[in-house]
Each structure stands twice: as C-alpha cells, then as structure tokens.
Amino acid sequence: MTWEAITSGLRSFVVWSMDVTAVPIILYFILINTSLLVIIGLAYLEFRAQQRRRSTAVVWQGAGLAPGVSLLVPAYNEEAGIVMAVKSFLTLRYPRHEVVVIDDGSTDETFARLEEAFDLVQVPRELPHEIPVRARVLGVFVPRDGRTRLVVVRKENSGKTEALNVGVNAANEPLVAMLDGDSILEPDGLLHVTRPFADDPTRMVATGGAIRPVNGSRVVSGRIVRVEMPQTWLPRIQLVEYLRAFLLGRTGWSRLGGLILISGAFGLFRRDVVVEVGGLEPGTIGEDFELVMRIHKKLRDEGRDYRIEFVPEPVSWTEVPVTAKVLRNQRRRWHRGLWETLWAYRSMLFRPKYGRIGWLALPYYWLFELIAPLLELFGILIVPLALLLGVVNVPFAILFLVLAYGYAVLVTLAAMVVDEWAFHKHDRWRAVWQTIAASVLENIGYRQATVWWRLEGWWSSLRGKKHVWGVMTRTGFDEDPA
Amino acid sequence: MIIGATLLVGATVVVLGACLLLVLLVVAVRARRHARLQRDAVLLSPLRMPLITVASGEDDDGSAADELRRATGATRDVLDRNVVAMLSKIRGVPADQLVQVLEEHGAVELAAAELTSRSTVKRARAAQLLGLARAGHAVPLLVEALGDEAVEVRNSAAYALGLIGDPVAAGPVLAAIGAPERGLPAATAAEALQSMGVGISDVLRDGMADANARTRMVAAHLSAERSFTRGLPELRQLLDHDPDLTVRETSATAIGRLGRGEDVDILVRHTAEADPLALRRACVVALGELGETRAVPALTALLDDSDPRLAELAATALLTMGPDGTAALVGHEDDPAVRTARLLVSLQKASA
Numbered sequence: 001m002t003w004e005a006i007t008s009g010l011r012s013f014v015v016w017s018m019d020v021t022a023v024p025i026i027l028y029f030i031l032i033n034t035s036l037l038v039i040i041g042l043a044y045l046e047f048r049a050q051q052r053r054r055s056t057a058v059v060w061q062g063a064g065l066a067p068g069v070s071l072l073v074p075a076y077n078e079e080a081g082i083v084m085a086v087k088s089f090l091t092l093r094y095p096r097h098e099v100v101v102i103d104d105g106s107t108d109e110t111f112a113r114l115e116e117a118f119d120l121v122q123v124p125r126e127l128p129h130e131i132p133v134r135a136r137v138l139g140v141f142v143p144r145d146g147r148t149r150l151v152v153v154r155k156e157n158s159g160k161t162e163a164l165n166v167g168v169n170a171a172n173e174p175l176v177a178m179l180d181g182d183s184i185l186e187p188d189g190l191l192h193v194t195r196p197f198a199d200d201p202t203r204m205v206a207t208g209g210a211i212r213p214v215n216g217s218r219v220v221s222g223r224i225v226r227v228e229m230p231q232t233w234l235p236r237i238q239l240v241e242y243l244r245a246f247l248l249g250r251t252g253w254s255r256l257g258g259l260i261l262i263s264g265a266f267g268l269f270r271r272d273v274v275v276e277v278g279g280l281e282p283g284t285i286g287e288d289f290e291l292v293m294r295i296h297k298k299l300r301d302e303g304r305d306y307r308i309e310f311v312p313e314p315v316s317w318t319e320v321p322v323t324a325k326v327l328r329n330q331r332r333r334w335h336r337g338l339w340e341t342l343w344a345y346r347s348m349l350f351r352p353k354y355g356r357i358g359w360l361a362l363p364y365y366w367l368f369e370l371i372a373p374l375l376e377l378f379g380i381l382i383v384p385l386a387l388l389l390g391v392v393n394v395p396f397a398i399l400f401l402v403l404a405y406g407y408a409v410l411v412t413l414a415a416m417v418v419d420e421w422a423f424h425k426h427d428r429w430r431a432v433w434q435t436i437a438a439s440v441l442e443n444i445g446y447r448q449a450t451v452w453w454r455l456e457g458w459w460s461s462l463r464g465k466k467h468v469w470g471v472m473t474r475t476g477f478d479e480d481p482a
Numbered sequence: 483m484i485i486g487a488t489l490l491v492g493a494t495v496v497v498l499g500a501c502l503l504l505v506l507l508v509v510a511v512r513a514r515r516h517a518r519l520q521r522d523a524v525l526l527s528p529l530r531m532p533l534i535t536v537a538s539g540e541d542d543d544g545s546a547a548d549e550l551r552r553a554t555g556a557t558r559d560v561l562d563r564n565v566v567a568m569l570s571k572i573r574g575v576p577a578d579q580l581v582q583v584l585e586e587h588g589a590v591e592l593a594a595a596e597l598t599s600r601s602t603v604k605r606a607r608a609a610q611l612l613g614l615a616r617a618g619h620a621v622p623l624l625v626e627a628l629g630d631e632a633v634e635v636r637n638s639a640a641y642a643l644g645l646i647g648d649p650v651a652a653g654p655v656l657a658a659i660g661a662p663e664r665g666l667p668a669a670t671a672a673e674a675l676q677s678m679g680v681g682i683s684d685v686l687r688d689g690m691a692d693a694n695a696r697t698r699m700v701a702a703h704l705s706a707e708r709s710f711t712r713g714l715p716e717l718r719q720l721l722d723h724d725p726d727l728t729v730r731e732t733s734a735t736a737i738g739r740l741g742r743g744e745d746v747d748i749l750v751r752h753t754a755e756a757d758p759l760a761l762r763r764a765c766v767v768a769l770g771e772l773g774e775t776r777a778v779p780a781l782t783a784l785l786d787d788s789d790p791r792l793a794e795l796a797a798t799a800l801l802t803m804g805p806d807g808t809a810a811l812v813g814h815e816d817d818p819a820v821r822t823a824r825l826l827v828s829l830q831k832a833s834a
Contacts, residue, residue: 056606056634058570058641064672065703121829125822126790130759146829172791174760199667202695202728272727272760399490406497413504420511432512436505 011389017382018391028375032368033407039252040414046255047247047418050312054422065198068096068173069190069268074163075101075181079109083117085181086150088222094190098149102167105135105157114152118143127153131165131279134158140170161287165279168271177268178288182319184214184224185266189315193268196309205295206269206308208262209315210246212425213239215322224317227425229434234327236438237446238320243415243435247312254310258361260296262308264288266316273299285461286337293345300354314423324449331450332457335373339458342366370458373451379404380448405443412439525560529553533561536583537568539576547579551586562589566607569614581615590615597623605630606638613642621648628658628666637670644674649681656685656701660694668696675704683710690716695726702729706736714740718748731764738768743776750780753792763792770799775806782810790819797823 071089075082082101089099103111114120120141127137135158143150153170155163168176175197177190186192189209197204215230230236253259267288274280277294280287292308299306321327342365348354349362383401386392416435419425426432526533532546541547553561565580572580584590589611596608597620609627612620624646627639636658643651655674658666675682682704689701690713702720705713717740720733734752737745749772752765766784769777777799784796797820800807814820 052602052606052632052634053637055603056610056638058610058638058670064676064707065669065700121825123822123825124818125794126818128789128791130789142826142829144829146826146831146833195669198669198672200696201668201699202726272758275759396487396490399487399494403490403494403497406494406501410497410501410504413501413508417504417507417511420508424512424515429512432508436508 007389010385011391014382014386014389015391018386021378021382025375025379028367029404032372035364035368036407036411040248040411042252042255043248043418044414046251047312047422051422065201066095066191066194067175067197067201068098069094069175069177069194070167070171070173070271071097071099071177071179072164072167072171073099073101073179073181074104074160074167075106075110076104076157076160076163077106077108077110078181079106079113081182082110083113084222085183086114086118089179089185090148090150091187092185092190093187094194096173097190098151098172100167100170101150101152102163102170103152103154104160104163105155111152111154115141118148118150118152119145120152127166127169129169130275131168133162133165133169134282135162135166137166159282161280161282161284164287165282168274168279171271174271175268176271176274177266178264179316180265180318183265184219184222184317186313186315186317187223189266189313192313193266193311193315196307196311197268197270200307203305203307204270204309205273205299205306206262206267206292207311208250208259208268208309209266209311210250210313211242211263211265211316211318212246212314213242213320214317215239215320217317227427229426229428229431230320230322232322233438233441234324234446235320235322236434237442238327240412240415240435240438240442242320243419244412247415247418248411250310251312253361254308256356256360258356259308259310260292260357260361260365261289262292262310265318267292269295284337284340285333286341289337289341290344293341293348296354296357297345297348300357303353312422314425328449328453328456331453332460334457335370335454336457336461338365338370339461342370373454373458376447376451377455380451405447408443408447409439412442522560522563525557526564529557529561533564533568536579537572537576539574541576541579544579547583550580550583553587558587562587566611566614584611584615590617593617594620594623597627602632602634605632606634609635609638609642613638613645616646618646618648621646621651625651625654628654629661629664631664633664633667636664636666640666640670640674644677647677647679649678649685652678652682652685653688656689656692656697659700660692660697665694665696668700672700672704675700676707680708680710683708683712686710687713687716690720695724695729698724699726699729699732702732702736706739709740711740714742714745718745721748721752727758727761730761734761734764734768735771738771741768741772743774745772746774746776746780750777753780753784759789759792762789763795766792766795766799770795770802773803775803778803778806778810781807782814785811785814785817785819793817793819794822798827801827 073085073089086099086101101114121144122139122141125140127140135156138154138156141152151170153166155166164178175194193207193209196207213230213235214224215235216228217224218226218228230239250259250261264287273295277298281290284290321330342362345362348358351358383397387394387397529550532549535541535546536550550561562584565584569577569580593608593611596604599605599608605627609624612624621643624639624642627635630636630639640655640658643655652675655666655671659668659671686701686705689697692698692701698720702717705717714737717733717736721730721737724730724733734749737749746769749765749769753762766781769781781796781800785793787793787796797811800810801823811820
C-alpha cells in the first residue's frame with residue numbers, strides 16, 4: 001500500500017468522522033457551556049446571598065444548639081505529621097468536639113508517636129458494631145490526663161473506608177467529620193460547617209466545606225499563618241481547579257438542592273444517618289461520593305425531609321500532588337470512583353422521586369463529568385490529524401480551539417472573581433497574576449494529560465482491574481519549628 | 483459548514499472579551515477593597531486614640547467621648563461603623579458611652595428608619611445596631627422584622643431582641659422558627675431566647691406543642707438550659723410521642739437535667755430495645771444525670787446490653803450513683819464496659 005493510499009484513506013476516515021460527529025459535538029459543546037453558565041449564575045446568586053450573610057453576620061460561638069462533633073482521622077503510616085495534626089484538631093475553636101484517630105495497622109511509628117505525645121493508656125472498651133467491620137480492633141487508647149478528648153483506635157490494616165467505619169463506631173458525638181490525616185482545618189472551620197446543623201437541627205444530615213491546596217503556604221503548629229501560592233505550576237493549576245470546583249460547582253449545586261458530592265478531605269455527617277445507611281462501602285474508590293449518594297437514595301426512598309448543604313467558606317487545606325506520577329494516580333482514582341458510583345446508582349436517573357438529584361445532578365455528572373474526557377480525547381486526536389491532512393481550514397480550527405479553551409478560562413476567571421470578592425485569601429498581587437496565568441496554562445498540556453489519566457481510570461474499572469492506591473508523596477509544609 | 487465563520491469569530495470575540503472583563507473585575511475588586519481600607523484608616527486615625535480610651539474604660543473626664551461626638555461627615559460614618567463593631571465586644575460604662583456617641587450622631591434614630599430600607603444589608607445592620615444600642619423602644623419594630631423576607635434581617639432582628647432581652651419578644655422569636663418560607667434559623671433563635679430572662683417559661687411550654695419540629699426542639703433545649711421545671715409535663719409528652727427523633731433525644735436530655743424521681747420510669751421505658759439506639763443512649767445518660775437510685779435495677783440490666791456503648795454508659799451512670807450504684811456493679815467487674823467506665827472515672831478523678 002502506498003503512502004498516498006494511506007493518507008487518502010486516513011483523510012476519508014477523518015472527514016467521515018468529522019461529518020458524523022460534528023452535530024453531536026457542537027450540541028454537546030453548547031449544552032456543556034450553557035450548563036456551566038447556569039451553574040455560574042446559581043453560584044453567583046448563592047455568593048451574593050452568602051456575602052450579604054457574611055457582611056451582616058452576628059457573632060456565633062457555637063453556644064446552645066451546637067451539636068458535638070467527632071473528628072475521625074484515619075491514619076496509615078503518618079508518623080511524620082500525626083501528632084501535629086491531632087494537636088491542631090484538638091485546639092479548634094468549638095465548644096464540644098473529640099478527635100478519634102484510627103491507626104489502620106501502620107507499620108511505622110504512628111502509634112508510638114501518639115502514645116508518647118499524649119501519654120496514652122489502653123482502655124478495655126469494646127466498640128459498638130453498629131456498622132459491621134471485618135478488620136480486628138487491636139485496642140482502644142485514651143490520654144492518661146482524663147481530660148483531653150482523644151480516642152486512638154488501633155486496628156488491623158483494611159483500608160481507609162473501614163478505618164472510617166471503625167471511627168464512626170467509636171465516635172461519641174452526634175456529628176462525625178471525616179478528615180484526611182494531613183488536612184489542616186481553619187481554626188473556625190468547625191463553627192462554619194456545623195452552623196447549618198444548628199440552624200436546622202432536625203433536617204440537616206450532611207455538610208461539606210471548601211477545600212484549598214496548602215502547598216506553598218506557611219504552616220506553624222498545624223495552623224496556616226500565611227496563605228501563599230504554590231511554588232510550581234502543577235499545584236498552581238490544581239489550585240484553579242479547586243477554586244472552580246468548590247466556588248462554582250459545589251456552590252451552584254448546593255443552591256439548586258442537588259449536591260451529590262462532599263469531598264472526602266472534609267465532610268460532616270449526622271452519625272445516626274451514616275449508621276442507618278450502613279457506613280462507608282468498603283472497597284469502593286469514591287467512598288465519599290458513594291456515601292452521599294446512598295444517603296440521598298435512602299432518605300428519598302423513605303420520603304424523608306432532609307437537607308445536604310455546602311459551606312463555601314474555606315474549611316480545610318490539603319496538600320495536592322506536585323508530581324505528574326502522583327497526580328495521574330489521583331485522577332485515575334477519582335474518575336474510576338466517579339464511574340463506579342454513577343453506575344451503581346444509575347437506577348436513580350430520571351426517577352421523579354429523586355427530584356433534582358435524578359433529573360439534573362446525576363445526568364449532569366454522567367454527561368459532563370464522566371463522558372467529557374472521552375469527547376475531549378476525540379477532539380484532541382482528530383483536530384491535529386485533520387490539520388495535518390489539510391481537511392479543515394486552519395484559521396477555523398484555531399478559532400474553534402481558542403473559543404473552547406477561552407471558555408474554560410472564562411469559567412475559571414468567574415471563580416477567581418468570586419474568590420477575590422468573598423474571601424481574598426491571597427494578599428499579594430503576584431498571586432492574582434499567577435492564578436490568571438495558571439488558568440491559561442491549564443489548557444496547554446495539563447488538561448490533555450488529565451483527560452488521558454481519567455480515561456485510564458475508567459478503562460481499568462471496565463476491565464475489572466483491581467485498584468492499587470499508590471502512595472501520595474507528601475513534601476510536607478513550610479513548618480516553622482517555633 | 484455547520485458553524486458559520488462569522489458566528490465563530492463573534493463567539494470567540496465575546497468569550498475573550500468576557501475573559502478580559504473578568505480580569506479587570508478581579509483587579510477592580512481588589513483595588514477597591516485596598517482603597518477603601520486605606521481611606522477608612524486615614525479617616526479614623528485622628529479618632530483612634532479617643533476611641534480606644536473610651537472602649538477601655540479610661541475616659542474618666544469624658545473628653546475622649548466628646549471628641550468622638552464631634553466627628554462629622556465621612557469620618558463620622560467610619561467612626562460609627564467601628565463603634566458598632568466594638569459594641570459587640572464590650573459591656574458596662576464604656577458601652578454606654580459609645581451608645582451615647584451613636585445617639586448623638588443620630589445613628590440609632592437612623593437605624594430605626596432604615597429597618598424599612600430597600601437594601602437587605604442596611605436593614606440587617608440597622609437591626610443589629612438597635613440591639614447593640616439596647617434600644618428598648620425599637621422592640622416592636624424588631625419583632626416585625628422577624629418576618630422580613632431576607633433571612634439576614636430576620637437573623638439580625640432576633641440577635642437584637644436577644645441583646646435587648648425583653649421577654650415580650652420571646653413568643654414572636656420562637657414562633658418565627660417555624661414560619662413557612664420565612665423561618666428563623668434555630669441557632670439564632672435559641673441564643674436570643676437565652677438572654678430573655680425567666681419570663682419566657684410559658685412561651686417555651688407553648689413552643690413544645692408547636693407544629694414545627696425545630697420550634698419544639700429549641701423550646702425543649704432551652705427549658706433545660708434555663709432550668710424551667712414547669713416544662714416537665716411537656717417534655718415527658720415529647721419524649722413519649724414526638725414523631726421527630728432529634729426532638730425526643732433533646733427532651734430526654736432535658737429531663738435528665740430537670741427531672742424528678744418520678745421521671746425514672748419514663749426514661750427507663752425508652753431504654754428498651756424497641757426504641758432507636760440513639761434515644762436509648764440519651765435516656766441512659768439522662769438517668770445518670772438524674773442520679774435517682776431508683777434507676778439502679780434498670781441500669782444494671784443494661785450492663786448486659788448487646789450495644790457495648792449503651793452498657794458503658796449504664797456503667798458510668800451507676801458509678802455516679804453512690805454506694806447503691808457501685809454495689810450494683812458487683813458481679814460485673816470483668817465486663818469490658820464496667821472496666822472501661824471505672825478506668826475513665828479514675829483517670830478523671832486523678833487529674834481533677
């Protein structure tokens with residue numbers, strides 16, 4: 001076969017592909033951008049209300065109706081930061097909270113560090129088995145001083161979801177907050193996220209708070225003392241992703257009453273509701289998403305009046321990946337979790353009893369979160385090929401790309417405006433320019449790479465490949481020893 | 483071609499233009515905030531010292547307060563905002579002096595008028611100012627503001643009524659929680675009612691019969707907080723019959739704090755396995771709070787409960803009941819629940 005024949009065949013294929021997909025892709029493009037506009041509009045309305053609320057807020061120190069909170073901290077080989085993290089959790093401003101650390105069979109000095117720092121003694125406590133767990137609990141420990149509200153549960157290694165389920169069983173308070181061991185909470189973070197429970201104590205079942213990347217910021221004794229931009233572009237780009245996801249996505253969905261995702265890095269739940277739905281599903285990848293979906297399903301099936309709300313105030317700070325390898329693993333995991341949960345709850349689609357969850361939120365996640373990378377990959381492959389073969393007009397293709405990616409930048413900039421208007425966490429002007437630059441650079445290489453990684457995650461699930469968690473390499477914080 | 487070139491160019495120009503506008507907006511929002519902060523700081527700087535002198539209670543001859551009263555124009559506006567911010571943190575004579583400054587500036591009178599402003603923020607801030615100034619004459623206006631269309635205004639009005647502390651407002655505040663479409667957040671209502679003295683016990687009793695679960699819960703919670711034993715019959719009713727589990731748990735806790743000997747039976751009744759576990763646990767804790775030795779047999783029986791937490795709570799309750807309670811633990815010394823409860827109590831005693 002001659003080279004001309006190959007290129008001619010390829011050209012015919014590309015032309016045919018573009019003819020066949022042009023209308024659906026343009027429709028998809030219009031639909032996704034319109035839905036993003038709607039979400040931006042909703043987020044704007046919500047933020048206007050939030051801003052009014054904030055500018056007229058009255059002091060609330062959590063007196064009276066503030067429900068007690070158990071902070072659940074699963075820890076696996078976290079010897080480096082666990083003591084600092086627990087100390088910072090214990091000193092949060094809140095009238096009634098305890099910290100429950102679940103040492104998930106660490107093979108390093110995690111438990112020894114805790115034992116030494118808090119002078120732990122073993123108690124012969126038998127934990128309730130409201131949520132069934134397979135792993136054996138090895139011991140329950142409390143500080144000898146009898147005052148510090150810390151419980152450490154040692155168990156055999158069986159993964160994060162089971163560790164959290166053990167934590168729910170061990171929790172003494174009516175609300176449970178699920179945290180990552182390396183999360184840094186705002187001193188008033190608990191006051192913010194529990195407020196909806198205090199305001200609506202009989203209906204509120206879960207709240208989520210906004211999460212920000214901590215990379216580059218100055219941290220002293222588990223507290224952020226100066227918010228700075230990350231020092232490299234990879235986390236900077238993730239920062240703009242977080243801004244978009246939390247300040248537009250979650251806020252918009254919360255406004256619409258269709259919040260279906262509360263981040264695993266910080267979520268607050270009524271303990272009895274978590275028990276009622278059977279806790280987190282062991283072995284799932286997107287356990288946070290799955291839990292919220294299960295709560296929605298059960299409470300809607302039973303026709304109960306309930307609320308799940310998002311609190312846009314920054315509540316928790318987390319370290320984001322700084323290497324492509326770790327980022328790849330994270331994105332594969334996220335997309336796999338998204339697919340598996342959406343598939344598991346497909347029966348909720350377009351069913352009247354699930355209201356906006358079934359009619360809006362779930363279809364949106366299917367169409368614009370799950371399938372989007374597939375279509376984007378098609379575009380990434382077909383456009384350069386078409387340019388190479390000369391089957392599309394070059395200025396036309398470039399314009400189309402500028403339009404598509406320009407729209408993505410527009411959405412990020414809308415989130416930036418909201419952030420600047422409502423929170424203005426970054427003092428320096430340099431942070432503004434870097435964020436704007438990151439919102440543009442995101443579209444050059446980063447976006448295409450994450451498209452591929454997400455599809456890898458989806459594909460590995462479809463092939464039934466066992467998920468390997470991998471290691472999140474942490475660079476640690478710019479910790480001041482003082 | 484599916485998309486015309488003109489349309490594509492047009493859409494691209496619009497999107498890029500919008501991007502540029504948003505960048506300018508980010509810069510403008512930031513620059514405006516900086517400029518405003520600087521302007522306020524400059525305007526306030528000559529009055530900063532007198533303001534601190536008054537707020538710290540060191541203005542013995544009243545000269546600093548006089549200086550504050552003489553402020554005019556934009557300086558006065560900035561000063562009044564700072565005074566309002568300070569009033570939420572200070573009490574006593576300094577607070578009275580600062581309120582006088584506000585009155586002299588006409589801010590209190592203006593606030594009463596601004597309760598009907600079209601701006602939500604102005605209405606909310608006006609309500610707060612009236613509360614911070616302890617403007618008793620504004621109670622009827624603030625009660626009316628409890629039904630405002632904006633939750634910020636309803637919140638601020640309840641906050642203000644709490645600061646004023648007139649029990650006349652208790653009924654409307656409690657009723658506002660369950661107002662259809664315009665409900666008052668329960669936390670704000672509870673804090674406001676906390677400050678309204680003993681004259682609200684009847685209002686709370688009525689609240690426990692309200693159709694709204696949040697209202698019943700706040701009323702039950704506050705009855706315990708304020709030790710209103712007259713509400714006990716209603717609390718017992720709620721524990722027995724309320725359809726909402728949170729309300730029942732709150733009532734059990736309240737009975738534990740307020741109850742009498744005869745309340746042992748009702749609490750014991752709801753430790754039965756047929757009841758939800760959360761309620762059973764709340765009742766066991768309440769029995770411990772109540773401290774009536776009549777509860778010892780029931781608590782002893784719960785030491786063998788299938789829920790280890792309930793058994794531990796029962797053991798802890800027995801340990802607080804003196805010799806009768808301790809004697810009931812004989813024969814259960816090896817139970818993990820009893821050993822845990824004993825160890826925790828001993829650790830707490832050692833550290834006390």
